[in-house]
Amino acid sequence: MRETMQNDAFIIKVLSTANTIGKILLTSGAETYRVEEAITLVCRRFDLKSESFVTMTCVLTSAKKKDGEVITEVNRIYSVSNNLNKIDRIHKILLDIHKYEIDDLEKEIKKLQIQTVYKKKVLLISYCFSAAFFSLLFDGKFRDFLVAGVGGVLIFYMAYFANKLKLNNFFINTLGGFLVTIFSSFATKLGIISTPSYSAIGTLMLLVPGLALTNAIRDLINGDLLAGTSRSIEAALVGSALAIGTGFALFTMSYF
Template sequence: MNRSHKILHIAAEAGTIILQSGGETYRVEETMLRICYAFNIKKADSFVTPTGIMISITDQNNQTISLVRRINSRTVNLEKVCMVNDLSRSIIPKKLTLDCVESKLKEINSTSGHKSKVLIVAASFAAGFFTLVFGGSVQDFLVSLVIGAIIKILSTALNNIRINEFFINSLGGAVAALIALISVKFNLGHSEDKIIIGSIMLLVPGLAITNAIRDTIAGDLISGISRAIEAFFIAIAVAIGSGLVIKLWVIAFGGIFK
């Protein structure tokens, strides 16, 4: 692999890590172009969508090469986004070599992030405190702690076997509604609505909505619309899951909310 090809692949790898970790479209393009120009590429162009990266470079010999990379999975790991962003900005000041950048990218990509137990505890407390924010009682808070942990365990397990996100969010909404209704039925909780609302906040596509707005404002209309549609379908999935459980409960027991 000659130098130009290596630069192209390194830039694409950096962009892939950012996009898979929840980074904005403009940040992916900016980072890839910064890496290319840091290694004296004559001209570079990139086009990024939430599911794909296209980058083309022209070297000093006027040879143009391109690369297309498909993005199949996306998660949220802003630490990786920050690390790749910092790396791209430090190439010129620190005079990093291609091999050094490639090695650091592999190291960043292999970073596992927080342990599952930490994420489960964080999700549990997030659901609990959201319930309090929406006016829930201490009983509702305790029920939401359990629901938050269960939702995180289920979503992690299903993501590991690559189950469709729509199904995962539907199941999460259904679990939140079912446990909330059962807890109030047996006087373990006080308000079904507060528990459900607080718990499903874990599933709300906040990052997707934020990136959709940011990309649209930046002029990346395709990415902005794609992320907005993604957020819309996540919301629909959560509504279907929780709504179906509530409807079945009403049919079976005649009513809910006090």
């Protein structure tokens, strides 16, 4: 009985660790097929035959014991972001997976979970200069560069407080499109810039779902139709939210 309990505990720990790795990858922006491959690799390292199923909202892994009993681990996904650093860190761990025992692997993953990659100030500066240089990329002038930079700061704080309030992505992107267009339009009214187009487009690029669309195509090519379709719809909804917010802002500014 004791051996059985220890065996069960070991299998549960392996499944939990593998699913946690899958959850980190998925919430950091990895493709679903890559998540499934990572989970399978971890389970195989500890001689565990497993089957995993990953969608945009769930990571599910099952393993069969020698007596035929099936143990299943399920993790619910509530939000997805972009964190390529975590994907890279886990990729490096998986390359050396043969060096890890389960307890060591579990500790490494827990450290990765709580790790803060960039400080708030660094992210703020990144938002500012990303939006500013995007405006130059779209043939904007120096004043458009400055206005777009301030717009990037505005988007950063909007997203920061919206995430604290746990607002959904559709509302966040609608609000973002509205605020950016209103801000650029007021800058035009004040004579700072000649047209709101360049600064608004440059700032809106921060909200464009490029990674989601890329992953959707890769999932569809790989045959993961459910995940690919889900990501495509997500990208379309985000694009629609930006268009709605921008359109409403332009409609509002037409009265001024």
